[in-house]
Amino acid sequence: MDKLARDDEELLIARSKRGDVNAFNQLILHYQPIMFSAIFRLLGDYDTAADITQDAFLAAFRGVQTYRGGSSFRAWLLRIGTNLVYDHWRRIQRRPAESLELLTEEDEPHSSESLSALITTGIEDNPEESLLSQELQGLIQQALEQLPFDQRTAIVLCDIQGLSYEEVAAATQATLGTVRSRISRGRTRLRQYLYQYRELLPRDYRLTKSSQEPPPLEGGVER
Structure with missing residues (x-):
């Protein structure tokens, strides 16, 4: 504002x-x-x-x-x-059908929030790209739903809604350190999951198994 x-x-x-x-x-x-x-x-x-x-x-x-x-x-x-x-x-008592808990717990440093840039709109005029985008959005949602709830909440608030770490801490009533850990681990799990479907990602987001974050794309957040 x-x-x-x-x-x-x-x-x-x-x-x-x-x-x-x-x-x-x-x-x-x-x-x-x-x-x-x-x-x-x-x-x-x-x-x-x-x-x-x-x-x-x-x-x-x-x-x-x-x-x-x-x-x-x-x-x-x-x-x-x-x-x-x-x-x-x-x-x-919803439980994810496929848990991401077995994926790495390795922390990563704070990096650019690439997830929000993948959740984009504005390509509806191109049917092929629109179809691919819908498939990607469904994939991202599926990956989010498989995260532990606390990590999912932190990722949604920070990387999709754009809240700062401090705002996420206030919204979730957690400490700043806890929020940082949840976001770090959630990003790692999401990246590992999306790597399996990297052909659906924009070229700059075709992730490797390394912890490097891709550069951000331009675009808004999809409702």
Whole structure:
């Protein structure tokens, strides 16, 4: 957000704390795509993600008085969303069909967030590329769903939603060191998984088994 937008956000939050539903609805309009995208990437189910997104905003409105501004409002909202996802996850006791836990636990240094650049749009005019992109998005989602939930959450918030390590720590109520470890290990597992399907990746992202990150591609995050 630019400075004016941040000022607007602070005003809308203040009005929301006074019970102004219209003000909070404006916040929803801005943050709904972000919230839905994060929840969908965590669950992989459109309808469930839509329901939990709605529940998250209801919970946020009821609890907006507790927001003190110590972290970004986006991180605060995503903490509510990820908590609801975690509650849902525990209820259904979902387990990945193919665990990535057996892959290397080796840590890697913080590097460029290449995953967000792979989740792109804007090629719908080319049917062949669009088909390949859909296949790649499905592959990335499949890989995410096989990560341990805490690593998946950290990867989605950092590498797809673009939160800083500090914001991820605030959203997940974890220490900064824990967040760094989850992201590092999650990236390693994702890279190992995607290596099996490297022919689907853009040329600059055809990963090797080394820990080197490819250069970032231009592109936005898919909803």
